Amino acid sequence: MLSQKSAETVRATLPAVGEAIGTITELFYRKLFTAHPELLRNMFNRANQAAGTQRQALAGAIAAFTTALVERPGTRPDALLSRIAHKHASLGVSAAQYPVVHRHLSAAIAEVLGDAATEEVAAAWDEVYWLMANALIEIERRLYAERGVLVGGTWRQWEVVERTRETADVVTFRIRPADGRPAPAFKAGQYVSVQVELADGARQIRQYSLTNGPGATVHSFSVKREDAGEGPAGEVSGHLHDHVHEGDELTVSAPYGDVVLDTTDSPLLLASAGIGCTPVVAMLEELAARGHQAPVVAVHADRSPADHALRADQERLVTKLARGTAHTWYERPEGDWPAERTGRVDLSGIEIPDGVQAYLCGPLPFMRSVRTQLLERGVHPSAIHYEVFGPDLWLTRDDGEGH
Ligand SMILES: NC(=O)C1=CN([C@@H]2O[C@H](COP(=O)(O)OP(=O)(O)OC[C@H]3O[C@@H](n4cnc5c(N)ncnc54)[C@H](O)[C@@H]3O)[C@@H](O)[C@H]2O)C=CC1
The missing domain is CATH 3.40.50.80 (Nucleotide-binding domain of ferredoxin-NADP reductase (FNR) module)
Incomplete structure (x- = not known):
């Protein structure tokens, strides 16, 4: 819950922050990746960074979360955060990374707002950040615990047991855990993250929905090749199409995703x-x-x-x-x-x-x-x-x- 004092300050400064949110998120990512270039190489989707879409998504999430907070200060808008938490869990985001993000985000806000960023304003937005961050940390901790994923244990090796061409652009990979242990349970609609090492040594990660039935011991996912068009060619889809074959190993996360069927018999x-x-x-x-x-x-x-x-x-x-x-x-x-x-x-x-x-x-x-x-x-x-x-x-x- 946002404190009364901070709620007033946030409400008063929301128009200014909202107006500048695109500049703030751009500066935030620049600061973050200058301090931690490894995050851009090995965790963030660098194509989305180049296209600016990740920045827009972050701006949208901050604006939606904060608006919900000031409109209903008594409740924490967790529903908004569930999708982000699932994606974070599939990437192996840890609680220790939130102070790092905080440092660069608050520096970006202070720099963009200039004189308007008084101590009081900074403290109020800090409160918003930690409400959002702690909610995410909590949901992510629960997701990891439910799947028995320990800190640092996001990635497992899987073996490609079959590769099938579906269309000119789509290939299906069928995979099973390389260590012989059972495949984790999942709900229809969920995805896994797949991490590959590209030619320049960067380890890029993308999400693919699982397509098999819930109880299967072998998981399947299908990859559409993204050729260069309006945007650049898809780096990971191209890599999977060109370099990954039957018998190869893939580095894959546990399944996550909050768009799943409920268990009722509704139409x-x-x-x-x-x-x-x-x-x-x-x-x-x-x-x-x-x-x-x-x-x-x-x-x-x-x-x-x-x-x-x-x-x-x-x-x-x-x-x-x-x-x-x-x-x-x-x-x-x-x-x-x-x-x-x-x-x-x-x-x-x-x-x-x-x-x-x-x-x-x-x-x-x-x-x-x-x-x-x-x-x-x-x-x-x-x-x-x-x-x-x-x-x-x-x-x-x-x-x-x-x-
Ligand atoms: N849920 C998601 O976020 C998904 C996102 N995508 C994104 O979309 C991109 C294109 O996916 P493709 O399979 O290549 O789709 P596509 O470009 O082949 O389009 C598939 C169909 O979507 C429909 N469609 C496209 N634009 C529409 C519009 N303005 N109004 C109504 N229907 C429209 C058309 O019937 C079209 O045949 C992918 O690169 C991917 O990034 C694709 C699938 C799922």
């Missing part, structure tokens, strides 16, 4: 686009395995049938469900594909069951479009869950829509 809508199909395939596996009885509407959008990874798995699993239906849209279909399923997702002709819980995974504009359509159809915002691969830009100030 579901699972909407995916492109490589966003991966967590949905795991969810369909779980629903089929547990004999889910309520309706499940599986919606998928892709560029073309040839680009549609894991299509056979999606189709097979939907037919296993008691009341599963599948609806697919292609922007560039083949053969006599129906006109009403050509282009992007249009839910107007789809029956949405009462009491539906919706899970969205795909490019951000896709998720925004589906969310808007669901809200128009009367689905409550609290029943719409989404998974973001990469920095969560849904919370950024430019969003205009919020979560």
Whole structure:
């Protein structure tokens, strides 16, 4: 809980900090990586740093957390932090790293605010930082404990037992623990971090959703190659495609992620686009395995049938469900594909069951479009869950829509 005195100061300075938050986060990362270059090489996603998206995501998270704090000073907005804590846990973030971040973040705030950063203002924002940091430390400690992960024990070696080409751009890796111990349990929708050593010696980390069923002893994940386009080529996806084969070892974290199915038998809508199909395939596996009885509407959008990874798995699993239906849209279909399923997702002709819980995974504009359509159809915002691969830009100030 934020103290009365600090709440007033934070409320008074929030507009100024909010206005300058982009500059503050940019300066913060510059200071952090000057002092600790190893963090940029081996923990942070350097492509997201170069693109500025990590900075935007941090700014969005700080703004959302602080706004929630001053609007409801009596409660700590933990729900906002769960997604970040899961990502941190998959990266092996430790409690000892929070004072380091604090040092550089408060220096950045002081430098950007200049004379406005009085002792009182600095103390109030310190309080905000430690409320946020301690909440994250607490959730991360619980996540590590639940998985039996000791400090420094985030990474395990896994062996690639099979590599399958799904489409021209997507490859699936099936992996099992190299030490022969069991694969950790996970919930459908969760991801693992994969750490690889690149040609320049940097150890970069990316997250991939697991696609296998919950009880499997071998885990699977699918990787879409990201060629250079608007942004640079994906360093880790390219490395996995070019250099990792059957029999090789991979360094992989325990599974994390807070976008998971609840255990009730509610009606579901699972909407995916492109490589966003991966967590949905795991969810369909779980629903089929547990004999889910309520309706499940599986919606998928892709560029073309040839680009549609894991299509056979999606189709097979939907037919296993008691009341599963599948609806697919292609922007560039083949053969006599129906006109009403050509282009992007249009839910107007789809029956949405009462009491539906919706899970969205795909490019951000896709998720925004589906969310808007669901809200128009009367689905409550609290029943719409989404998974973001990469920095969560849904919370950024430019969003205009919020979560
Ligand atoms: N949940 C997440 O955060 C995910 C993020 N991504 C990100 O998106 C990028 C592209 O993923 P790809 O598989 O290459 O997807 P893609 O670019 O092939 O798009 C897949 C489909 O998404 C739909 N879509 C795209 N833009 C849309 C829009 N403005 N409105 C409505 N529908 C739209 C279209 O039907 C399209 O065929 C990836 O590089 C990844 O970074 C991808 C999957 C999941």
